[in-house]
Amino acid sequence: MSGSQxxxxxxxxxxxxxxxxxxxxxxxxxxxxxxxxQAWTRTTGSQDVVVAVIDSGIDTTAPQxxxxxxxxxxxxxxxxxxxDHNGYxxxxxxxxxxxxxxxxxxxxxxxxxxxxxxxxxxxxxxxxKAAGVAPGVRIMDLRLLDxxxxxxxxxxxxxxAAIDYAVxxxxxxxxxxxxxxxxxxxxxxxxxxxAAKHGVIVVGITGNDGKSQVSYPGRYSSVLAxxxxxxxxxxxSFSNYGSEVSIAAPGEKxxxxxxxxxxxxxxxTSFAAPHVS
Numbered sequence: 021m022s023g024s025q026x027x028x029x030x031x032x033x034x035x036x037x038x039x040x041x042x043x044x045x046x047x048x049x050x051x052x053x054x055x056x057x058q059a060w061t062r063t064t065g066s067q068d069v070v071v072a073v074i075d076s077g078i079d080t081t082a083p084q085x086x087x088x089x090x091x092x093x094x095x096x097x098x099x100x101x102x103x104d105h106n107g108y109x110x111x112x113x114x115x116x117x118x119x120x121x122x123x124x125x126x127x128x129x130x131x132x133x134x135x136x137x138x139x140x141x142x143x144x145x146x147x148x149k150a151a152g153v154a155p156g157v158r159i160m161d162l163r164l165l166d167x168x169x170x171x172x173x174x175x176x177x178x179x180x181a182a183i184d185y186a187v188x189x190x191x192x193x194x195x196x197x198x199x200x201x202x203x204x205x206x207x208x209x210x211x212x213x214x215a216a217k218h219g220v221i222v223v224g225i226t227g228n229d230g231k232s233q234v235s236y237p238g239r240y241s242s243v244l245a246x247x248x249x250x251x252x253x254x255x256x257s258f259s260n261y262g263s264e265v266s267i268a269a270p271g272e273k274x275x276x277x278x279x280x281x282x283x284x285x286x287x288x289t290s291f292a293a294p295h296v297s
Contacts, residue, residue, distance in 0.1 A: 048140070048151065048285075049251055050270025050295055056153050064144075065154030071141055071193045071297050072114075072186035074179070075134030077163035079279035080113060082135060084143035084151060089113050090158040092189065106188065114161035115185055117178040118171075131169045132278045134161075136286060137197050139276035140294035151276060151283070153295055160191050165198070176204060180211035183222075187215050194222045195297040196243070197290035199235040209240060216242040223297045225289035227260035234264040248272060248292040259289055269295035 051057070070090050080089045094104035095112050102109045110122045119129075144155035162182045165171055171179065186194050194215060200208075215222050224243040227235030238245035245264050248256040248271025255261060256272045271292030273285045 048270070048275035050140075050274040050291075051151070051153060053251075053253075053270050054153070054295055063156065065142070065156030067156055067158055069154070069157040069193070070160050070191045071157055071195055072160040072162055072182075072191035073134060073138050073141070073195050073294075074162045074164050074182045074186070075137055075195075075197060076132075076165035076167075076169055077116065077118070077130035077134045078138045078159065078161045079130065079135045079281075080161060082139075082143070082277055082279065082281040084139060084277050084281055085135075085159070088138075088142045088144070088152075088155065088157070088159055090160040106185075108185070111185075114163075115182070116163040117182045117185075118163045118166055120178075129167060130163070130279065131165060131167055133165070133169050133197070133290065134163070135279050136276045136284075137195060137290060137294045140274065140291055141195065141297055143277050153297075160186060160189070162186060171198070176207055179204075180207045183208075183211040183215055187218050187220050191220060193297050194220060195294055196222065196224045196237065197288075197293045198237070199225060199227045200237060203236050208237060209242075212237065212240055212242045221297075223293050225293050226262070226265055228258045228288055228290075229260055230258050231260050232262050234260055234262040239264045244296060246271075246289060246293040246296050248287070248289045256287070256289075258287070259292075267296055268292065271295075 096103050097112045108115050138159050141152050142155050142157050143152040222243045224238035226245050226247045234245050244266040247265050247268040248259040249268045250256045250272040269292040272287045274291050275285050
């Protein structure tokens with residue numbers, strides 16, 4: 021939907037505060053707080069587990085994400101044919117629902133948010149230091165947000181289609197570090213219900229308004245709504261809360277990667293959710 025004042029903003033990513041550089045070989049306090057290093061003595065996650073990240077796009081060329089990106093086994097790269105007949109041509113690593121293509125998600129086209137989220141889930145830099153919670157899993161890259169980290173009133177079908185794509189193509193978990201301005205249309209709730217019916221775990225956020233009200237789509241019963249905690253294990257000052265909250269996880273000044281593989285810190289319920297995913 022658009023008008024004289026431009027597109028209606030329907031939602032965006034749950035990010036707050038500034039971003040800061042960090043040591044590329046340092047572990048985030050969040051990774052240590054949830055005791056991920058102890059878990060790594062048993063497993064770093066299975067490559068058979070696929071986490072779909074519906075976000076602003078991921079820099080799949082980042083060094084810490086090499087070998088971590090899901091590959092569609094039924095698609096032949098670059099032949100211009102929809103080999104698996106799923107309606108998406110050459111969807112080798114996912115799909116760009118923002119621009120409806122399979123183009124490389126790099127450079128100015130993407131916001132850093134999606135890469136930061138993916139890094140918390142699965143990034144693994146050198147020297148044996150794993151920056152992600154489960155560097156053994158695979159990331160399915162599904163872009164919805166634009167370069168300003170927003171989506172619009174005309175994008176609800178794209179959002180639902182991204183969820184359906186994740187389900188239809190074998191994702192085990194869907195991370196949605198996205199909030200909506202108000203209650204979404206029925207089409208989104210129905211897509212989330214289909215995901216739940218197929219046993220796909222959907223992880224969302226509570227929002228960053230510091231209010232006792234969980235934002236959609238985290239408020240839906242089919243979504244695990246994640247609040248953010250600070251380094252004192254208290255609810256972060258910006259984090260929303262409420263009866264719909266499923267769990268809280270580190271979300272203040274946590275470390276991950278930006279496009280190009282540069283390490284840094286940022287805050288938001290957006291970054292609490294991937295600790296759970």
